[in-house]
Amino acid sequence: MAPEKSAPRRSGAPAVYAHGLVKQFGPRRALDGVDLSVPEGAFLSIFGPNGAGKTTLLRTLALLSRPTRGSLALMGVDALDEPDELRARIGLISHRSMLYGDLSAQENLEFFSALYRGEPDRGRIRELLELVELDHRRHDAVRTYSRGMQQRLSIARALVNDPDLVLLDEPYSGLDPHAAELFDELIARVREGRTFIMVSHDLEKGFDLCTHALIMARGQVVVCADKAGIDRAAFRELYLATVGMGVA
């Protein structure tokens, strides 16, 4: 059983509302006027060629990177004015595990839980370790885990604060088919009541999982649409066309 998701603090506002986001790195513009509206409860997959600005967009949404220009609201709250309040409502899963290798799974989760709550929520941690099937290894140092196990623990870490918005940066990278399947199951079990945004190079997988799909190229949104209104073959062609468009 997945630990229960507390009722999201519904604002009626989109989970993400971005307008005119620009991110400048010296002469390079990684985001060049991104407009985005993601409804609460959606699963948005973001595609695009290397250097398109996908990770920069995800880091901006994770409030790890401040845009040079533009406005951003998450769950109806101004993200540039109230980043601390919002960070506690966001979970990030990346291909870098962001775990401490010398600490055990339990210690890692206690550390991250205490960051948000002041003291660790041991009941929730136990439930999360059971969910990701690492309860039996909870006292082992994380550096002794396989890549798939570390990725499962990353899910637990990202959920420790019961986030409303979960951001995933190529979470399948380096997972074998079995580990990827387990990861799929876990995502399905924790989808309820949350909004997911995933950067992916795997068009098929990203498309299967999503309710909304976005293609970026050169720091701009080429297309963003509800999957119900997208023709899969036409979307694939558009994606392949952007892959040749090069970096921002």
Ligand SMILES: Nc1ncnc2c1ncn2[C@@H]1O[C@H](COP(=O)(O)OP(=O)(O)OP(=O)(O)O)[C@@H](O)[C@H]1O
């Ligand atoms: N910290 C940084 N300093 C300077 N330039 C950066 C920085 N981060 C990203 N960029 C530049 O911004 C552009 C977008 O990079 P980003 O990592 O967002 O692309 P991406 O779509 O995630 O690519 P990939 O698919 O290769 O991961 C690239 O030109 C990159 O070189």
